Amino acid sequence: MWKIGVVGAGYWSDKHLKAWQRIPGVQIQGLCDPDTLKLHKKGEIYGLSADTLYASLDEMLANADLDVIDIITAPGTHPELVGRAAQAGKHIMCQKPFARSIEEARHMVETAKGANVRLMVTENWRWLQPIQKIKQMLVDGVAGHLNTIRYIHTDYYSPRFAPENELPQPFFREMPKMLFYEMGVHWYDTWRFLFGDPKRLYAETRRVSPYIKGEDAGLITLGYEDYMGLMDMSWATRQNLPDKLTTPVLPNHQEQLIIEGDKATVKLYSNGTISVIDNNGIEVKVSENNSLDFEESHYRLQSHFIDCLNTGEEFQTSGEDNLKTLELVFETYRSAKEHRVIHF
Numbered sequence: 001m002w003k004i005g006v007v008g009a010g011y012w013s014d015k016h017l018k019a020w021q022r023i024p025g026v027q028i029q030g031l032c033d034p035d036t037l038k039l040h041k042k043g044e045i046y047g048l049s050a051d052t053l054y055a056s057l058d059e060m061l062a063n064a065d066l067d068v069i070d071i072i073t074a075p076g077t078h079p080e081l082v083g084r085a086a087q088a089g090k091h092i093m094c095q096k097p098f099a100r101s102i103e104e105a106r107h108m109v110e111t112a113k114g115a116n117v118r119l120m121v122t123e124n125w126r127w128l129q130p131i132q133k134i135k136q137m138l139v140d141g142v143a144g145h146l147n148t149i150r151y152i153h154t155d156y157y158s159p160r161f162a163p164e165n166e167l168p169q170p171f172f173r174e175m176p177k178m179l180f181y182e183m184g185v186h187w188y189d190t191w192r193f194l195f196g197d198p199k200r201l202y203a204e205t206r207r208v209s210p211y212i213k214g215e216d217a218g219l220i221t222l223g224y225e226d227y228m229g230l231m232d233m234s235w236a237t238r239q240n241l242p243d244k245l246t247t248p249v250l251p252n253h254q255e256q257l258i259i260e261g262d263k264a265t266v267k268l269y270s271n272g273t274i275s276v277i278d279n280n281g282i283e284v285k286v287s288e289n290n291s292l293d294f295e296e297s298h299y300r301l302q303s304h305f306i307d308c309l310n311t312g313e314e315f316q317t318s319g320e321d322n323l324k325t326l327e328l329v330f331e332t333y334r335s336a337k338e339h340r341v342i343h344f
Contacts, residue, residue, distance in 0.1 A: 002026050002306055005060050005090070007081055008072035009033035009042040011168050012095070015124075016072055017046050019298040023306055030064035032057055057081055061088045068093065068309075072122075074171070075100050082108045086115035093305055095122045096185045097329070098322050105326050109319040120305055120315035121322040125186035126193040127297040127304075130268050130290035134257065135194055137266055137286075142276060144263025149195060149222075149229035152256040153187065154270070157235040160249045161211035167249055178214030179235055180205065180332045187231060188328040189317060191222070195229065197324060198222040201342045203335040208236035220332060240270055253292060 004020050006013065009031060020028050028046070032054035033039040043053045054060040057069070061084065069085035071078060071094040078094055085092050092112060098121045099105035112119035125131065137143070161173050172178060180203075191198075205218035217234040240254045254270040265277040272290040277283045308315050315321070331342040 002309060003029040003065055003067045004070055005030035005032070005057075005064055005066040005068065006070045006072065007032055007057050007060075008095075009035065009038045010072065013042060013072045014045075015295055015298040016070055016122075016302070017042070018295060019302045020070070021046065022299055023303055025310075026306060028052070029066055030054060030060040032060045057084055061085075061090075066090055070122075071095055079104055079108060082119070083111055086112050086117050086119075089115065089117060091118040091309060093120050093122055093302070094319070096322075097181055098185070098319065098326060102323065102326055102330060105319070105323055109323065112319060118309065118315070119319040120308075121317045121319060122301065123185065123189045123317040123322065123325070124294065124297040124301045125190045126316070127300040129293050129296065130255075130257075130272060130274060131190055131194070132300075133274060133287055133290060134259070134266060134268060137274075137276075138194060138259070142264055143259050143261030143266050146195070146224075146227040146259065146261050148227065148260045150256075150258040151187065151191065151229065151231045151233075152258075153183070153231075153233040154237050154240040154254045154256075155235045155252055156238050156241060156245065157249070157251050158209035158212055158216040159236050160245070161209055163211070165247070165249045168251075173212055175212070175214045177333060178212055179216050179233065180218055180329055181214070183233070183235075184329045184332060185322075185325055187233060189322070189325045191229070191231070192325060192328075193316075195227075196224070197344065198229070198328075199224055199344055201328065201331055201335055201344070202340075203332040205332070205336040208234075215336075218332070218336070242270070255292065 002025060004026060020026050030052050031043060031048055034055055039053050069090045069092050071081050075097045082092055082094055200223040202221045203218060205215040207215050209216050216236045220231040222229040256270050257268040259266040267275050273285055274287040274290060275283050275285045335342045
């Protein structure tokens with residue numbers, strides 16, 4: 001039985017807690033958060049007894065019998081929390097974005113390694129149903145040799161961040177680096193999972209919303225030896241609104257992926273349909289209703305974490321692997337600032 005201690009009872013913790021309660025051989029032994037109202041409310045929802053609720057990680061480590069610490073807090077807290085968990089000899093699952101800099105990320109990776117504990121970054125996007133299906137199609141060679149890739153993410157979200165509007169994550173307004181830091185780790189990890197590591201990158205970014213400090217749109221070109229790709233990512237576009245906008249202001253992420261190969265084109269539509277277009281121009285639907293199933297993605301991700309603890313296999317998104325994803329994120333900002341191509 002793997003005994004889990006969860007750090008953070010905020011907005012995204014529900015995904016983690018629900019998944020842990022479904023996975024065989026796992027038991028939540030502790031939940032901590034300095035906000036006692038939030039903490040006890042989450043404890044009540046998930047049937048956690050009062051003696052498993054703690055005000056801090058130190059208190060939880062001192063009083064609970066734990067094997068794993070699941071960190072679901074903001075990036076600025078990660079170095080201290082990862083350090084304390086590692087010092088206590090606990091395996092670690094840490095929320096994305098993992099770190100505020102490459103140096104900070106490397107330090108956490110080395111800290112875990114030095115303590116001989118396992119460290120995985122909670123990167124759930126690659127575990128979404130459509131991404132998993134497309135990965136298998138690429139492994140099966142459906143597209144053939146790759147030529148061009150277009151990855152498109154749309155939402156009309158940040159222009160609705162007016163101060164009077166309640167947001168699930170209001171800190172987005174104040175982030176100096178917003179879209180490609182908060183979401184770029186998802187997109188770059190998914191891109192690497194599907195297509196491997198690029199050789200070069202060029203970025204143009206833009207702030208559209210007057211209610212944020214960072215950027216909310218960008219175009220990124222990614223180059224390889226014999227194929228190329230484009231990321232067209234925006235939280236400030238009306239181009240693909242599935243319904244009339246309503247309140248409260250919530251994200252409504254829509255994703256499309258077009259993979260051109262010499263055998264076929266693989267398309268993911270924003271409604272979840274995956275199709276294949278052959279060299280005769282015939283399009284065939286191969287799968288439908290592939291939603292961005294966030295809760296199920298966490299079940300898959302957290303099951304993978306436990307499987308790897310049981311078998312000793314490497315985590316797909318280990319701390320060390322995530323250094324490559326973070327490098328793409330931070331070099332996006334450098335490329336956009338300096339208006340130049342970054343070579344890897």
